[in-house]
Structures are given as structure tokens and as C-alpha cells.
Amino acid sequence: MGGALLARWLDQADFKFTVVSPSGRQMPNEVRCVGGPEELAGVEFDLIILAVKPQVIPTVLPQYSGLLAADGCFISMAAGFAAASIESITGEKALVRIMPNMPVQIGKGVSALYANPHCSTRHQQTVAELMATTGQLIWVDNEDNIDRLTAIAGSGPGYVFEIARCWMQAGQSLGFSEPEAREMVLRTLAGSVELALSSEAPLSELRDGVVSKNGTTAAGLSALNRDSSLDALLQQTVEAAYARAVELR
Template sequence: MSLLMIGCGKMGGSLLVRWATSTDQEITIINPSFVKAPSGVIVTQTIEELADKRFDIIVVAIKPQLIEKVLPAYRRYLANSGCVISIAAGYSVSSIEKLIGEQAIMRIMPNLPAQIGRGVSALYANSKCSPAQLAIATALTDAVGYTHLAVSEDELDRVTAVAGSGPGYAFEITRCWIESAMKLGFSPQTAKELVLNTLGGSIELAMTSIQNVETLRNSVTSKNGTTEAGLSALMQDSKLDTLIESTVLAAYERAVALR
């Protein structure tokens, strides 16, 4: 299969590196924002260099505000049975159809850990996509981590609020935790190592355990112990529940507004 990637910023670059090493796609990129492409990837700087070539998959990896201006020029490079895959947040399938007509179109919303093959990707396909095309797209997302098949664009937006934006929440909570460790007297490096290793071990345990996370939490919370004291402060008046809920809801509402 031949794949053309239009643009290649941070997220597109993360996907490209994994795809180039983990799939058998023939990949061409145009106007990348980095200097060195992975081995085997064809790099072009202008659309004219594509000549008369047709691609089975065209991946739209440019900023949403550029799609209307850029994408129509690439319609002629899509094979008759080809598929367009967009990773642009908030740009709907119907908006893409207005630019290139009724085609097999998918939207993928990956997240940053795709860089290391531990990403979460939501995948939505319109009715024009064949089972074979969906299988290929799923293989691409599986190459960068876990794939969730969304049955609607609204579900894709909800996954975006939970997982797509999720690393940002995780990094900010981690930053606050590290800052708290430093205020107890640890050096920045030691604080980082303590927090990240605690987080990493806890997450790995949660992913491999048959117990749910509430049970695991209770297993380290002795009555009148240090963990109970810490959790009492963290969960006071259900403030944490409310804060996390409002965080995810705000991200979802923004995704809806961008449609």
C-alpha cells in the first residue's frame, strides 16, 4: 500500500517514525517540518514532485485551519479506491467531504505517547470505508499503541477529551506532585525519579492486576496511616472528583465547538 502524509509536525512525526519501522507501507511525506526522515521514507518538498502518482492512503497531518486551503489540491493524487485519514483535531468528516467530495474518509485522534508505541488512538470511519480499509487503518493505529474504534464522531470527540488531551492532564498532575516532593526537601532530579517511578509502577500494576483501581487504592490505605492522611486531603469534599470531571467536560465541549 502507498501512503502520502501531508505535513508532518510533532504528532505526524511521531506516527511516521512508528509507521516506518512497524508497518510495510510505502510512505511519502511532503513538506515535513523536520530535517531527517526515517529510513525508507520518500521525502518531497512540493506537490509538483508527486507527478502523476496515486496513493491508496492520504494522511492529513496539517493544522486544521490550513486544511481548507491545502487539501483540495491533493484530491487528484488519491487512488479511485483510496482513503483519506485526518489526524486534525475538530475537523469533521463532513467538512472534509465538502472539500474533496464523497470519499472513504477516516479520522484518527492519537495522543502523544504514540511516540513510544504506547499511545491511545480513537478511530472513526465513514460509511464509504471498506472493511479492508478499516483493517489497514487499524493496523496503523495498533502500531502506535491501543486502538478504540468509535461508532460516531461524537464518540471520537469524547475519546479526545479523555485520552487525546489526557497526557496533558497527567503531565500537569505529575508536575504538581514533583513540586510537592521538592518542597519536602528533595532535589529536582530525585523528586522526578521518585514520582515518575511511583507513577510508572502503579500504572503497570493497575494494567496487569485483575483488581480494579479502587481495590488497589484500598490495599495501600491502612487505617490511620500515612496514605489515608494524604488521601483525606486529596479527596476532601469530593473536590478531586469534581475537578477531574470538569476538566474532561471542558475538553469535550471544546472538541464539539471545533466541529
């Protein structure tokens, strides 16, 4: 995820980056790449971005937290790692937790952002400037809402790909090849979503606009909604993801 965001930032944002990559990952020329903290002695950063797995933060962060400038700000993208846990390592420093989703790679992500009480307006503006290059931003005023948004948008691309996979398989059962079914399903999804985004109409109204009495869509929707199991399934899906986010705190 750190790499996906960095690619976007290098393309769109006016910041200078230093990346720590213990495995010596290949980086674009404009990025300074180091293998560890020993190569950063005496350097200070305005922003330190935590893009490691949550479970390694307690060992990795103490090696870098002293490199933040006095008026600098931490950014953490670690899922389920609370601001208080980060502050227990860094002390009372400005911190913005971000929860991006996968389409940030193409500038069409949805990210939740939470600023701790030590953040100034300037810190928030700087982080917003960086993150605005990756898609839509939703500032939340408590960390619980990060977990709620994770259950909907953070994990959302997974649900979309799975629903599209089932739809594609059904398309193949009507005789289309895999590439044909993929193209039909993904283009139908993309076009429908774009149409919905360009409209203020409720989704139920857009749905009804496709339905003619006793027509094909009516028949399909009647099968899809036979026993309201779709509503229940999606409800259970986001509830399960939220419950897991709470467990990981």
C-alpha cells in the same frame, strides 16, 4: 504528531511513505520527501494522511485529493475537523478520522478511530494495521465520540504531566532535589499504572490495598479527598476539554 506517527510506522509497519514537507524537513532515507504537489504529478496513493493543522486543510487538501487511488482511503488526524467538511473537499471517498495521543511515539498511545460510511472492511483493516503499531485502538461509530475520547485520552497526557508536576513540587517541598522528586513521582506513577493494568480489580480496591488504618496513605488520601474537590476538578477538566472540542467542530 505526523512525525511521531511516521517514526513509529517506519520502525514497525510494512508500508512505503512519501512525505510532503514544504519546509524541507530532514527525513530518513527510505522516505521519499517532496516539497509540494507539483512533484507528485501522475502518482497515485492507496492512503493519503492529513497531518496538517485543521485551519489549513481547506487550502492544502484540494491540491492532493486527486492523488488518491480509486479504491484508496484518506486518513485525517486533524482535531475537530469533521468528516463532512473533508468530504466537501474530496467528494464521497473513504475516510478514517484518527485521534492519537502523545504516547503513540513510544507505541503506548490510545487512539480513537472513526470510519465514514464509504470505508470498506479492507480500508478499516489497513488503517488498523498501521495504527496498531502505535498502541491501543478504540473504534467509535460516531464523530461525537472522537471528541469525547479527545477530552479523556487525547488531552490526557497534558493532565498527567500537570498532576505529576504538582506532585513533584510537593516532593521537593519535603526536601528532595528536582531530579530526585521527578524520578520518585514518575516511577511511582509508571509502577502503579502497570500494576493496575495487570489487574482486573476496581481502582478503589487497589487504592484500599495500600491503606492501613490510621497509616500514612490514609492520612494522605484523607487530605486529598477532604471535600470531594478532586472528583469535581477532574469532572470539570474533561467537560471543559469536550466543550472546546465541540466548539472547534
